[in-house]
Amino acid sequence: EPEVTQTPSHQVTQMGQEVILRCVPISNHLYFYWYRQILGQKVEFLVSFYNNEISEKSEIFDDQFSVERPDGSNFTLKIRSTKLEDSAMYFCASSELGLAGGDNEQFFGPGTRLTVL
Amino acid sequence: AQKITQTQPGMFVQEKEAVTLDCTYDTSDQSYGLFWYKQPSSGEMIFLIYQGSYDEQNATEGRYSLNFQKARKSANLVISASQLGDSAMYFCAMRDGRDDKIIFGKGTRLHILP
Numbered sequence: 296e297p298e299v300t301q302t303p304s305h306q307v308t309q310m311g312q313e314v315i316l317r318c319v320p321i322s323n324h325l326y327f328y329w330y331r332q333i334l335g336q337k338v339e340f341l342v343s344f345y346n347n348e349i350s351e352k353s354e355i356f357d358d359q360f361s362v363e364r365p366d367g368s369n370f371t372l373k374i375r376s377t378k379l380e381d382s383a384m385y386f387c388a389s390s391e392l393g394l395a396g397g398d399n400e401q402f403f404g405p406g407t408r409l410t411v412l
Numbered sequence: 413a414q415k416i417t418q419t420q421p422g423m424f425v426q427e428k429e430a431v432t433l434d435c436t437y438d439t440s441d442q443s444y445g446l447f448w449y450k451q452p453s454s455g456e457m458i459f460l461i462y463q464g465s466y467d468e469q470n471a472t473e474g475r476y477s478l479n480f481q482k483a484r485k486s487a488n489l490v491i492s493a494s495q496l497g498d499s500a501m502y503f504c505a506m507r508d509g510r511d512d513k514i515i516f517g518k519g520t521r522l523h524i525l526p
Contacts, residue, residue: 340514400459403457
């Protein structure tokens with residue numbers, strides 16, 4: 296069964312460093328998302344991406360964040376200068392259909408746990 | 413503004429019993445979708461069940477069913493014949509008709525007791 300994959304599973308970085316979290320969405324999916332979950336808290340939407348551009352972003356997704364689809368398979372989240380409060384689990388998700396689709400099930404990857412020291 | 417409320421931070425249930433996890437939502441849209449996800453201790457998010465706002469019948473997926481009461485804006489998850497492997501965090505979530513993002517509730521941690 297196709298699945299969303301994410302690498303690395305755990306990333307430890309120093310405050311102020313840049314990190315790139317990588318995701319490979321399901322191959323025929325067109326809509327991509329990043330969510331984050333601070334430890335013990337709810338999952339929060341960061342950004343959605345379709346047709347090579349951001350379609351929606353939350354207030355969390357400030358200028359320190361960027362997303363890119365560098366090739367036909369990868370979808371990346373870059374945090375330019377990490378802060379302590381960026382420590383969280385970051386989930387990538389993808390869906391086949393957008394608003395026009397029925398249930399628009401979003402398939403989540405296993406997550407990348409980012410620890411900023 | 414959209415909002416998802418899960419009022420049960422934690423629940424303890426005996427194995428093989430049925431369990432209901434509460435979820436209420438708030439939206440001004442007529443078209444929306446409701447989801448339940450399971451998050452075991454390993455951290456991944458597992459899709460369980462979906463209910464569309466225009467679906468007339470309650471969604472069911474194996475041991476999971478969604479008790480959708482539109483007028484009350486509630487979308488409770490019912491797990492029948494609970495198993496030890498059901499112990500996890502459960503998130504209710506919603507997508508409205510205007511955009512693709514899913515908003516999540518704070519979750520309910522379910523503990524199944526042997």
